[in-house]
Amino acid sequence: MESKVVLVYWGGLRGAAQIPRLALEYAGVSYDQSLYTNDEDWFKRDKPTLPMVLPNLPYLKDGDLLISEHDAILRYVARKYKPELSGKTIEDFALVENYLCFWTKIYIEAVNLCYTPDVTEERRVEFFKKHEEKFQRLDKALEGKDHFVGDYTTNADLYFYHIASVLMCIHKDTVEKYQNLVNLFWSLDKHEWLQNFQKSDRWIHQLNGDEASINNKQ
Ligand SMILES: N[C@@H](CCC(=O)N[C@@H](CS)C(=O)NCC(=O)O)C(=O)O
Structure with missing residues (x-):
């Protein structure tokens, strides 16, 4: 059985992950998210041991493929799952x-x-x-x-x-x-797909991290 696509990022903000996330949503890919809430879990525990040349957040796991860089992930998702994008x-x-x-x-x-x-x-x-x-x-x-x-x-x-x-x-x-x-x-x-995304539990309100001085925090 093929494993599910996983998008990995920080929790609580749209951030750079939102860009490939929009492509996953548009393409109708069924994906999981792994969202860190603790810096140490990423920087000390997982980042040093990931089998990737350029570990960073966001990254995408699709089968054996692991890639970072939000724009590379966007292009990959489009090319694989919705080429017309x-x-x-x-x-x-x-x-x-x-x-x-x-x-x-x-x-x-x-x-x-x-x-x-x-x-x-x-x-x-x-x-x-x-x-x-x-x-x-x-x-x-x-x-x-x-x-x-x-x-x-x-x-x-x-x-x-x-x-x-x-x-x-x-x-x-x-x-x-x-x-x-x-x-x-x-x-x-x-667009219907975007309206559905906004109504889903995958939609995150906050644009930037808590430490940003420009944000849309409520
Ligand atoms: N050039 C990378 C930058 C990634 C980046 O700066 N990620 C930030 C969050 S948006 C981060 O906290 N990365 C974790 C790390 O540096 O390990 C991209 O566009 O995806």
Whole structure:
């Protein structure tokens, strides 16, 4: 019997695991999660002994395969379980990758800002100012469209869906200037699979860890 896919991460936050998690959900993969609540269990007990070259969280276990890096996991899940998420043609694939590489860089910057202590309003606005031209171009490219690439859901949309929540948490008023980006977020949010995910016990409210200064803690 084939063993179940397991996504391993910290408990209590969506974090970087949310990105491959969205792909698992979209693809309808039946997966388990192993969520650490104790640092030592990961850093002292499990991390040193895992048979992986690059142990990190999140990581995915699928049979004998163990991989880390949230974006590598996203691509793997798509390729194995829902190939169209990577793009239906070689040209779409290239565009999906183009967006993914872009969003990954923005995501790392955005998360670093979220975990910086005492972030001022000025610093939040500055983050968007730095990327203003790119956000304007993305917004324009989405005019009259429900997806970044073609007319179907791809990894570019899934990645964007998570990062948009983080960006809105950094500075909602600025994000709302990009109406087409906001519309895409809300149109993805209405997808049945995503609504079902949100209603499930797999949905986690908190975006970042407790130590983040920018968060959506209730
Ligand atoms: N480049 C990795 C970064 C992973 C990372 O920084 N993970 C954080 C949580 S988001 C962590 O606590 N990793 C545990 C570790 O460093 O062992 C990725 O994108 O997945």
